[in-house]
Amino acid sequence: MPAATPIAALPDIDTEKVFSGYFDIASDSGPGSEVIGRINLERNRNVANSPIPGDYEFVIIEDDSGGMFDLRAERDGDGRLFGVFSIAEGKTAGTGDYSLRIELRQSATVLARFTAPVTVARQTQWDTYYDRAVEFVGNQGRLTGRQSYRDSEVAALIAEIEANDGAFEGMRFYGATTLTEWEAIGTNKLGRDLQDAANRIGGLGRAYSESRKYGPSGQDADRERLRNAIYLALIAYVDHFPLDDFANSGVVPYGDRTHQWLYSDPISGAAVLIYRDLLADLHDGVQPARDAKERLFRLLQHVNFDLPDGWRMPTDVRYYLPDQLAESSGAWADANRHHRMRSWAAMPVLWYDYNRPLTELPWWYGDYEPFASEDTSILPKWEPSGSFADLRVWLETNARYAARYGQSGISPDGSISHHVGRRQDLAFGAYGFPWMTGTTFEAASLLAGTPWQVSDTAYNQAADFLLFAYPRLIYKDAIDFQVIGRGHYQQSAATYGSGNLAGGIETLFDARGVGTAIARERELSALRASMVNGTHEQSGTTAFWVNDYLVHRRGGAGETPYFTSVKMQSARTRGAESFSSNQGFHNGSGVLLVKVDGDEYNDSRQSWDWHALPGVTEEMRTDPLPRQSDANEFNPNHFAGVASNGHYGLAAFRYASDNRYTSASANKGCFFTEGYVLALGNSVKRERNTNRDHRGSIVTTLDQAAWDTDITYRLNGAGRDSVIRKGRDIDESLSITGNSWFHQDRIGYVILPAGKIDVLLRGGESVLDSNPEDSGPDVFHLAIDHGIRPDGEGAASQYVYLLVPNVSAADMPAVVNRIEQQFEIVNTSAVQGHRYADGAGMLMQLAFYEAGEVTVGGMAVAVDKPALVQLQQTGDGWNVAVQDPMHHADEAAIAASEQFQHILLSGPNRITVEVSLPLRAGTYRYETQGPDVRFVDGQTASVVSNGGTSTLTFELPDSLDAAAYGYKEELYAGMPAVVDVPSA
Numbered sequence: 001m002p003a004a005t006p007i008a009a010l011p012d013i014d015t016e017k018v019f020s021g022y023f024d025i026a027s028d029s030g031p032g033s034e035v036i037g038r039i040n041l042e043r044n045r046n047v048a049n050s051p052i053p054g055d056y057e058f059v060i061i062e063d064d065s066g067g068m069f070d071l072r073a074e075r076d077g078d079g080r081l082f083g084v085f086s087i088a089e090g091k092t093a094g095t096g097d098y099s100l101r102i103e104l105r106q107s108a109t110v111l112a113r114f115t116a117p118v119t120v121a122r123q124t125q126w127d128t129y130y131d132r133a134v135e136f137v138g139n140q141g142r143l144t145g146r147q148s149y150r151d152s153e154v155a156a157l158i159a160e161i162e163a164n165d166g167a168f169e170g171m172r173f174y175g176a177t178t179l180t181e182w183e184a185i186g187t188n189k190l191g192r193d194l195q196d197a198a199n200r201i202g203g204l205g206r207a208y209s210e211s212r213k214y215g216p217s218g219q220d221a222d223r224e225r226l227r228n229a230i231y232l233a234l235i236a237y238v239d240h241f242p243l244d245d246f247a248n249s250g251v252v253p254y255g256d257r258t259h260q261w262l263y264s265d266p267i268s269g270a271a272v273l274i275y276r277d278l279l280a281d282l283h284d285g286v287q288p289a290r291d292a293k294e295r296l297f298r299l300l301q302h303v304n305f306d307l308p309d310g311w312r313m314p315t316d317v318r319y320y321l322p323d324q325l326a327e328s329s330g331a332w333a334d335a336n337r338h339h340r341m342r343s344w345a346a347m348p349v350l351w352y353d354y355n356r357p358l359t360e361l362p363w364w365y366g367d368y369e370p371f372a373s374e375d376t377s378i379l380p381k382w383e384p385s386g387s388f389a390d391l392r393v394w395l396e397t398n399a400r401y402a403a404r405y406g407q408s409g410i411s412p413d414g415s416i417s418h419h420v421g422r423r424q425d426l427a428f429g430a431y432g433f434p435w436m437t438g439t440t441f442e443a444a445s446l447l448a449g450t451p452w453q454v455s456d457t458a459y460n461q462a463a464d465f466l467l468f469a470y471p472r473l474i475y476k477d478a479i480d481f482q483v484i485g486r487g488h489y490q491q492s493a494a495t496y497g498s499g500n501l502a503g504g505i506e507t508l509f510d511a512r513g514v515g516t517a518i519a520r521e522r523e524l525s526a527l528r529a530s531m532v533n534g535t536h537e538q539s540g541t542t543a544f545w546v547n548d549y550l551v552h553r554r555g556g557a558g559e560t561p562y563f564t565s566v567k568m569q570s571a572r573t574r575g576a577e578s579f580s581s582n583q584g585f586h587n588g589s590g591v592l593l594v595k596v597d598g599d600e601y602n603d604s605r606q607s608w609d610w611h612a613l614p615g616v617t618e619e620m621r622t623d624p625l626p627r628q629s630d631a632n633e634f635n636p637n638h639f640a641g642v643a644s645n646g647h648y649g650l651a652a653f654r655y656a657s658d659n660r661y662t663s664a665s666a667n668k669g670c671f672f673t674e675g676y677v678l679a680l681g682n683s684v685k686r687e688r689n690t691n692r693d694h695r696g697s698i699v700t701t702l703d704q705a706a707w708d709t710d711i712t713y714r715l716n717g718a719g720r721d722s723v724i725r726k727g728r729d730i731d732e733s734l735s736i737t738g739n740s741w742f743h744q745d746r747i748g749y750v751i752l753p754a755g756k757i758d759v760l761l762r763g764g765e766s767v768l769d770s771n772p773e774d775s776g777p778d779v780f781h782l783a784i785d786h787g788i789r790p791d792g793e794g795a796a797s798q799y800v801y802l803l804v805p806n807v808s809a810a811d812m813p814a815v816v817n818r819i820e821q822q823f824e825i826v827n828t829s830a831v832q833g834h835r836y837a838d839g840a841g842m843l844m845q846l847a848f849y850e851a852g853e854v855t856v857g858g859m860a861v862a863v864d865k866p867a868l869v870q871l872q873q874t875g876d877g878w879n880v881a882v883q884d885p886m887h888h889a890d891e892a893a894i895a896a897s898e899q900f901q902h903i904l905l906s907g908p909n910r911i912t913v914e915v916s917l918p919l920r921a922g923t924y925r926y927e928t929q930g931p932d933v934r935f936v937d938g939q940t941a942s943v944v945s946n947g948g949t950s951t952l953t954f955e956l957p958d959s960l961d962a963a964a965y966g967y968k969e970e971l972y973a974g975m976p977a978v979v980d981v982p983s984a
């Protein structure tokens with residue numbers, strides 16, 4: 001007779017799926033002490049529809065602990081089944097790691113066979129986590145409702161709760177339990193009251209943690225009374241909360257239903273702060289404590305993971321790739337993760353069970369269709385399995401990478417976006433920075449040194465993001481205010497390097513666990529030190545092509561430092577949004593900045609006329625600006641591009657807006673060379689508001705900056721210099737017909753008119769202060785006046801000017817002379833650009849708005865479609881950069897679409913450039929730009945030479961390259977291609 005199979009060798013069975021990943025208990029725990037962690041059935045999530053049979057039982061079939069543990073089945077009030085370990089009679093928990101083999105049986109049938117690992121240690125993982133979580137709650141104001149009550153206020157709230165069965169007075173939702181009753185309250189009123197009640201509970205939790213009377217040093221009776229009041233308040237709150245189908249019910253505002261932390265944060269925080277004592281009350285059989293614990297699970301597992309119907313469908317392009325579901329970023333791939341993380345981090349405390357999933361909602365599980373048919377889930381490669389493990393997954397997947405326009409996340413060019421419903425935003429401040437540095441890593445620190453410690457990957461992804469972008473964006477401690485989203489008006493932008501960035505890096509370091517290895521830690525440390533010490537310098541030109549933004553700067557290696565940038569908008573992108581109606585409306589409308597000292601736009605933004613941002617062409621209005629986001633009307637034009645070879649660069653776009661507050665349209669180009677920025681505009685035209693009273697001129701603002709020194713200028717290249725003393729009130733209109741220059745601080749402005757034009761020069765009180773309640777320094781404003789009704793033709797409908805950093809007023813005549821000698825400029829509706837030549841070689845930069853040919857300085861260049869082209873002479877040839885400013889857009893398909901998306905033309909994305917240069921024939925590969933630099937098969941420039949003329953054909957990213965680009969071809973379609981081609 002064959003030998004019986006040893007129990008340990010019996011195979012696992014998973015007819016019923018169980019969660020049994022981790023269990024532990026403190027050493028020396030006595031008989032009857034329960035182990036933390038329960039055996040959870042996966043089917044518990046569906047117990048309302050499929051009750052668990054009454055004859056299910058758990059059995060220990062092998063135990064290497066010497067009989068230390070008992071196991072019993074336990075059901076909650078809803079019928080969920082759990083396996084509960086406890087210390088056996090006559091036993092004491094002895095330190096060690098134990099492996100128990102368990103069977104789930106129904107009569108004689110084994111439905112599951114699995115291993116339950118139990119650790120006995122001096123301190124449980126839950127206790128370690130709890131101590132950290134209490135500190136975490138104390139540092140997160142939202143988790144205590146941003147309330148700090150005096151003891152007298154706490155006493156009044158306790159009395160109110162006790163008198164009203166847990167309800168706060170004046171809130172009608174406590175009398176509602178049906179949809180009809182909630183709807184009768186009114187959407188906004190109900191939302192406000194639910195938040196107010198939650199915040200009060202959060203504030204009571206804070207009092208339990210900090211108050212002199214009710215806190216840890218208070219009398220037991222006072223603390224017990226407050227604790228019981230919190231139990232009652234939690235029970236009443238959840239019993240009257242519109243939980244069923246919350247995300248779709250419509251009883252509170254949509255923004256509240258998708259920003260659930262407004263309700264769950266204060267509830268979670270208060271519960272964490274009382275939880276140790278709640279456990280003691282549970283042990284003592286205190287029924288309100290038991291009821292409160294049950295309500296916490298009911299509320300948080302639902303509200304924290306509820307999704308509107310549309311967000312659960314693969315057709316939601318913000319989160320999913322319908323044709324490659326498994327490659328999608330998944331639900332909640334946006335910056336609000338750092339908000340959600342607060343309540344999520346509290347939930348493992350409140351579950352008090354390592355193996356209970358954070359949510360039972362069905363769409364998060366692997367059998368949810370249509371995701372299941374594609375062998376994926378709403379968050380790819382994850383379904384809930386246990387509170388601590390679930391939290392780790394959300395932390396591990398924090399960095400999300402956008403694959404198309406209309407998706408949040410990090411784009412291939414290194415930019416980051418959050419609000420993408422109508423256009424892609426640029427969110428290096430709010431919301432992108434806290435997403436990649438803040439609460440997420442503070443939550444990760446809670447798991448440091450535990451079995452669920454966050455892996456190196458999350459840290460390295462954050463490090464790569466920070467190291468690529470922020471050294472380029474921060475100059476002399478200030479970040480470019482055009483890239484930080486809703487924070488663009490905040491004064492913290494002036495100290496972003498030593499403040500936000502240094503602090504964010506420190507958060508990453510503090511969150512590290514045992515053995516966490518950040519591959520670029522030294523670079524992060526050096527970057528942080530340079531920000532704190534004020535020594536950071538950076539040189540180069542970076543095209544953030546996904547977001548129509550380019551930065552060009554110098555500094556380091558003996559260079560004289562300066563910073564310039566331009567932010568445009570298009571049918572794909574928008575400018576930084578604003579909370580206020582008084583500033584931010586024109587963000588991204590071709591904003592062109594130049595900085596030398598670094599503080600040119602720091603405090604001065606508080607004194608600005610926000611109708612006239614630097615670089616912008618628009619009407620000089622005086623009425624209040626609307627909020628950019630109110631109408632969701634933006635630039636309808638697809639043409640917007642940036643190109644760079646890392647050293648020089650160019651940008652161009654067709655400016656217009658569907659927003660009826662705007663008045664102008666124009667073609668606008670910016671060309672960044674060594675020590676100069678050339679700004680070109682043409683076809684400036686008034687499009688609307690022609691009959692409005694008090695019409696203002698259409699102007700192009702050269703600069704509006706802090707007025708730090710006297711202003712010096714010379715008109716028409718002749719005569720004596722004029723000087724305006726700093727701080728004077730000045731409002732002048734100057735007519736010019738010849739080359740003219742202006743100078744302030746260490747920046748020169750050179751205007752090259754095509755005929756007679758007017759220049760506006762304002763300063764001091766003459767500059768309209770859009771925010772008079774904010775105090776800022778005097779500013780000066782320099783602009784070209786195109787008149788009331790420019791028609792797109794003639795000298796008044798165009799402009800040519802240069803920004804010249806690091807010059808003195810005395811330098812300016814020589815500067816103008818060099819410009820006249822070194823630049824040959826073209827500025828038509830078809831093409832803008834220049835040929836620049838000095839002793840170091842030649843540079844040509846051209847923005848073609850349509851197919852065509854142009855000859856500049858004796859060199860002919862032709863293209864077969866709209867394109868940006870840059871040719872830089874090198875020692876033995878030419879560096880050629882080409883970009884498709886249309887991003888291969890299928891304009892007809894996009895126009896027919898009912899949602900914001902960028903649809904590519906179905907054919908190849910190819911640009912042919914013909915130049916009157918003898919270049920060496922051949923095929924040249926180009927690398928991707930952005931953080932991920934690599935060669936991609938088929939991405940080439942082929943050169944055919946015919947005598948003194950060469951034809952370069954660039955194969956650019958398109959839908960045929962989808963797999964090669966990780967299905968991000970829509971975002972790569974506008975990437976510049978750069979090759980070095982030897983002369984023939």
